[in-house]
Amino acid sequence: xxxxxxxxFPLTQKSQNPPQHQLRLKKTVSPWCNPLVSRLPKxxxxxxxxxxxxxxxxxxxxxxxxxxxxxxxRSYPDGGPHKQAIKILLIGGIHGDEKTASAIVFKWxxxxxxxxxxxxxxxxxxxxxxIAPVVNPxxxxxxxxxxxxxxxxxxxxxxxxxxWLIEAPQYWRKKTRSDPRRFPGKAPLSEPESxxxxxxxxxxxxxxxxxxxAPFGVLDFDGSGTPPTKFGRLMFDRVGVYPGSLGNYGGLxxxxxxxxxxxxxxxxxxxxxxxxxxxxxxxxxxxxxISSQVKVAAK
Numbered sequence: 001x002x003x004x005x006x007x008x009f010p011l012t013q014k015s016q017n018p019p020q021h022q023l024r025l026k027k028t029v030s031p032w033c034n035p036l037v038s039r040l041p042k043x044x045x046x047x048x049x050x051x052x053x054x055x056x057x058x059x060x061x062x063x064x065x066x067x068x069x070x071x072x073x074r075s076y077p078d079g080g081p082h083k084q085a086i087k088i089l090l091i092g093g094i095h096g097d098e099k100t101a102s103a104i105v106f107k108w109x110x111x112x113x114x115x116x117x118x119x120x121x122x123x124x125x126x127x128x129x130x131i132a133p134v135v136n137p138x139x140x141x142x143x144x145x146x147x148x149x150x151x152x153x154x155x156x157x158x159x160x161x162x163x164w165l166i167e168a169p170q171y172w173r174k175k176t177r178s179d180p181r182r183f184p185g186k187a188p189l190s191e192p193e194s195x196x197x198x199x200x201x202x203x204x205x206x207x208x209x210x211x212x213x214a215p216f217g218v219l220d221f222d223g224s225g226t227p228p229t230k231f232g233r234l235m236f237d238r239v240g241v242y243p244g245s246l247g248n249y250g251g252l253x254x255x256x257x258x259x260x261x262x263x264x265x266x267x268x269x270x271x272x273x274x275x276x277x278x279x280x281x282x283x284x285x286x287x288x289x290i291s292s293q294v295k296v297a298a299k
Contacts, residue, residue, distance in 0.1 A: 032067060039140050040103040042269050051109045053133070058196040061150040064137035066196050071112055071129040084292040085128040089206035091197065092132070094155050094213070094246070095147040096139015098266045101212040105133035107275055122283045130204050135193055147181045149191055157184035157242060158194040159249035167243040184244045201250060208290045209250050209258045210282065217264030222251025228259060228285040232270070232277035257290060 033048035055065035073085030093102035109131060112124055134140060138150035148154050157168060168184040176182045189195045201209070218237040221227030229236050239260065241248050251258035261278070263270065270278070 032065060035141060036134065036137075039145065040099055040106065041267060043103050043106045047106055047110055050113055051106055051133070052113070053109075053131075056132075056196065058192060058199075060136070060138045060193055061191065062138040062141075064141065066132065066137070066193065067134060068130060068132045068200070069109065071131065073128045074125040085126060086208070086286060086290050086292045087128045087204060087206045088130070088286065089200060089204055089209045090129060090131045090212075091135050091209070092212040093134040093136055093140060094193075094197075094211065096136040096142065096149070097145040097147050098214040098263075099140065099145065100214050100263050100266055100269050101261075102133045102140065103269060104263065104275060104278075105131060105212060107269075108279055109133070111279060122280070122287050124283055127283075127286065130200060130206070132197075132200070135197060138193075148183065149193055151185070151191060152180060152183055153185040153191050153194075154182045155191055155194045155197075156246055157182060157244035158188060158191050159198065159244050159246055160188035161243050161245070161248045161253055164188040164244055171243050188244065197246065198249075201254065201256070206256060207292055208286060209246070209256055210261065211246055211258065212261045212263065214263040214266035216262035218262045220247065220260035220262065221258070222247035222260075223257040224255060225257050226289045228281070228289075231261060231281040231285070232274050234261065234263075234278065259285075 033045055037043050037045050037048050053067040053069050056068045058066045092105035136149050139146045172184050219228055219234050220239040227236050247258045250256045
C-alpha cells in the first residue's frame, strides 16, 4: 500500500517559478515536507521548508509532485556575468529505498541557502544548479520503501539508450534473472518520473549530471573527460554500464559527464564532516574538469 498524498495538497497547482518572498516559499513547500521528512533520515521539517523546492508541474504515478529548484549562478570568479556558468543537474532518490540519496541532497540544498563561503577559491555560487532530491517519491513513500516506482519499474533502467527494446529486456532476463527490483519497464520512458528527468536534461542542457545513490560506497563516472578520483572517502570504482541507466543515456549517448555518487549506506547518513568533504570535493572537481558549453539550437 502506498501513502496517500491527496489529503496533503491539491494536484491542480500550476507550475511556476517560486516567489522570492521566503514566507511564501515556505507556505508553498510545507505540505510536501510533512510526508517527506517522516521518511528521510536526519532531515527536519525546517530544513525541508527552507529548501525552497517547488512543484515542477509533473507528478509521479501516484500523484506526488516532482519537486525541483533552479538556482542561477550568483557570483562569478572573473568578476562579471559575461562568462556562462557551469550548469549542474543534481538529483537524488531515483531509487526510493535509497533514503540517504535524497536526504543528503536536502543537506546540500541547506549549504546553498547559507551565505557564500569560498574555500580553496571555490564557491557553489559560481554554478547554475537544478536540484531534484526525490525523483521517485512513490518508491520512498511505499509502506516499505522500494527501489522501483509505483508501476514496479526501475527508473534507472528506463532511459532511452540505443537499442533499448532489445538490450534492456534481454539484460533483465539473462543477467538479473528477471529480478523484479530491476525491471526496466515495457518501453523506454514509460514512466512519468523517468520522462520528467529526461525532459529536465533536454530543457536544462546541463554541463554535468550528478546522481546520488546508495549503498556501494564508491564513485562511478560515465562519459568523456576526467573522472573524479575521490569525493570525501568515496573512491572512484566503475560500477558498470547498464541498458537504460541514466549514466549510459547521459554519459555515453548524450556525451554529458555523469557522476554517480554511491553512499555507503542507504538508511544511515554519513557524518556531517564527511558530507561536507564530499560536497567540497565535488565542487572542486566540477570547477577543474567541467567547462560550460554554449549550446546553440540548429537552425
